Amino acid sequence: MLQNNPELKSKIDQLWNKFWSGGISNPLTAIEQITYLLFMKRLDELDLKRQSDAEWTGEEYTSKFDGVWVPPERRTKLSGRESSVELVDILTHDRRHYGIDKRSLRWSEFKRMQAQEMLQHVQGNVFPFLKDLNGAESNFTHHMKNAVFIIPKPALLVEAVKTIDEIFEVMERDSREKGQAFQDIQGDVYEFLLSEIATAGKNGQFRTPRHIIKLMADLVQPQLGHKIADPACGSGGFLLGAYQYIVTELAKKAGARDLRIDEDGFVRTSVAATLTEKAQTTLASSLWGYDIDQTMVRLGLMNLMMHGIDEPHIDYKDTLSKSYIEEAEYDIVMANPPFTGSIDKGDINEHLQLATTKTELLFVENIYRLLKKGGTACVIVPQGVLFGSGGAFKTLRQMLVERCDLKAVITLPSGVFKPYAGVSTAILLFTKVWGLKDKVTQPATEHVWFYEMAADGYSLDDKRSKHEGYGDLQDIICRYHARDASTYIDRTAKCFMVPRSEISDEKNNYDLSLSRYKQDVFEEVHYDAPGVILDRLIQAEVGDVDEAELGKVQSGIVRELLALKGTVG
Template identity: 85%
Template sequence: MLQNNPELKSKIDQLWNKFWAGGISNPLTAIEQITYLLFMKRLDELDLKRQSDAEWTGEKYISKFEGKWIPPEYRAKSRDGDTQSETDKKLVDGKMYEIDKRTLRWSEFKRMQAEEMLQHVQGKVFPFLKDLNGTASNFTHHMKNAVFIIPKPALLVEAVKTIDDIFEVMERDSREKGQAFQDIQGDVYEMLLSEIATAGKNGQFRTPRHIIKLMTELVQPQLGHKIADPACGSSGFLLGAYQYIVTQLAIKAGTTNLLPDEDGFVRTSVAAALTEKAQAILASSLWGYDIDATMVRLGLMNLMMHGIDEPHIDYKDTLSKSYTEEAEYDIVMANPPFTGSIDKGDINEALSLSTTKTELLFVENIYRLLKKGGTACVIVPQGVLFGSGGAFKTLRKILIERCELKAVIAMPSGVFKPYAGVSTAILLFTKVWGPLDKVAQPATEYVWFYDMCADGYSLDDRRTKQEGYGDLQDIVTRYQARYPETDTDRTAQCFMVPRADIEAEDYDLSLSRYKQDVFEEVHYDPPSVILDRLIQAEVGNVNEADLAKVQSGIVRELLELKGMVG
């Protein structure tokens, strides 16, 4: 949506440039610091809105900025053996460090002088942010090691001013275009995340949001489903599931003004139409894990920016022995790391594949995490579809026999640019038999293959939006209408292949193995006629006798060639 708002895009670019010029050149560090500032601003805005809403409705609302706050290190901690007077003394000491919460508001501290503002935000506002949801909170737990490292007062002042400008544009857009503020705010954060254009050390990179929307549309998560991403990064898939569910509920509740976005999907993040019970169910439905602490924090913030107050995002290696969940989720969506390998001694013993390749272990782990009847939609490098090693074949056999492998969608190699040029595919499967079940009958009857040629964006490093939606909407329509009896034309863009054919090909799942190319017969002139034309282009209309006198050069060579084919 930001493609249509050059002003907002320009402000976000300004923010990046200021951080770059201010000495914070690592994109991941910059996004983290920008996130904290956005969060402070959002907290103030949200609190003021809830206050005015409460006044309007006559309900009671206690502001997050009401009263005093004592930093955790100065709070009274009674130890065994402390006398009452010692505890009282600590309480008195703590009171010395009380801070008026009102001064921690964005709207208050933004008026300070540069030096004072930096000290105030660094020493008071940021520690308050980290302590925000109480010690038991997941957010507080993951913020424990977060650091505020904006080094220069001038950079903080500039960043605060630019963020104010960004919010002003968002509010104006919301008023003029009728788009929900929550959605625009989410778009802005997504735009910031998209600037992380360097693959992480674990081979992680952002999944394009239109691909997430496509995958969510294929899976169709419902309210009450328990949804997970075992390699969640910035939580794009969980957000995609959340937006899909909220949108479906809004449509059911009678919302009619939702228009398709630039990728042809109808989406909103606004949960206003949901009952309190539905919001509580939805908030407890989303579970994400990642092995990068920074990504965990960004994932938490991303979901919170979109209105999910207490997301379940955790720091965890889901392939290791320490992660023991099994048959837990109705839906798993993921784009696991492609290039990594894990220490053999740390691999979870419940995983049966004899390999250290993470792209194979993750798919098996996802199968393990699904409840029976649960569905997964996963991005894999195309090598997983045809690799000849034992672990590759075993995994594909699991997908065909223990799962109903519904679809294999081959994607063009430019989808993940500028991060990587690797060719990938989407696998969509439903778990039927558990790992220890005896397979009475292989679960897959037919697999639907689709050859995605375009995704609505240029397939170069720039990934510019093209006219139309590429194949995205066609994939959804054709997948939902797939039928084994009629989808048999293997020269078409999509078709169905029976299990027997896949077994005969040693469980190979690459589309090229089954797709039949159509060869068009082309008629060419005889070589002598083509050579006559070339000679004529060189010398014009010259008779045979004069041509024979030519001793050298290209014409002599063409004449000799003509003599050979003559």
């Protein structure tokens, strides 16, 4: 969407530039502070809309900004000293000492303040209110506990508030003129902001491109009622991808006509308005994410909340550690776990059997462990996992082939994750058939479908500019769901199927690299005789000449070549 809206992209770039020039140059810190402001703005907008809708329909709605808010520290002082009736009376008549009028916490109210007053109010009142938003017991409040608002200068806050207002104006105009849901435009904007985090994390984490997430969701096809997880969720991209896929499919079934194909060939929406209350509750309780970076946990929570999921289940946990005991819990796992990282041997969960500390191997084994029987995983791994010669590499591949139905191995071009990294990666798609304690009586995999993606619709350099068309994205989805062992037999094509017996034989030893099974085609090339080539070079150099002159030129060239040969020889 943003590729086609230079005005909106320019506004977002302006916002980034203001933060950089204002002294917040770390991209992750900047995105966190911008997110807080976007969240304040969106909270006000949604509340006003719900109030308006309630007036129209006659339903009851209590605004989040009605009444008095008592900061937690004042709440503690008051608890036990007055009865609830007395407390309400005190707060009503003495807000200055005990509480804050919630109306002053609205974006539309504080944005009119003078710069210094605005900064003090947002730091001291609005941000603490935001952290306390869902009540003391909520997951959101728990993870916001240590969050800090660090915009240092009044002028920066004023400029940021002004620019965010302008961004929302452009989004609202686009929504009216182009028919795209406002919530989806807002999601695009937030995803674009997240894409600016262009440095890999200390454990090899980096953001997965949105179109790759959509591809993986279309391959897995999650359904309403599935319990879905990402054990290394970052900003929540895979959970959001699963959510949007489910919401879109339900919208199609409900007869929605305003859904459009995006720039990558996918149809997606985040608007769950057509869902029943029961369906929305089921969907909201289906998504579970974990990460070991507290900042990413907060970003993931707010990312999902800004897409309409009020209480996301994203938590701070190391899913490889001994403290994480879940097993056989999920129907779907989608993930891009950290590469090149390692974990202290003493911290590794004892249920993980692989003799390694490499996170790219342990995460795949852990994902297998998290799946229910019949559950499906779609996970990105470095291509080294496909052919690594170490014992742990082979053991993992054998597990995928024998204990799981390994459905597909899709290799990705090395530029897919630029500018974060140039590592070559692959998508593994597998369904758990045999549990950890089951004795395998028959290997679960019959055939593995291999696909060599050459293009993803974007340039494969650091700029990742959008190309015309969808690359191989839609072709992969179409061919995968239509795959058949009897038709995908041409090993010279970009996709083909390989029987398990060939993968597991002594020669291949569970190697899953596409190049192991692909047949290269060598075309015989016929060259003209040297004299013909020499004549062609002379014609190109000196133009048309008669035969006598041509002979002289040829003789001269031959003499020079012989002389050169003598010198070199």
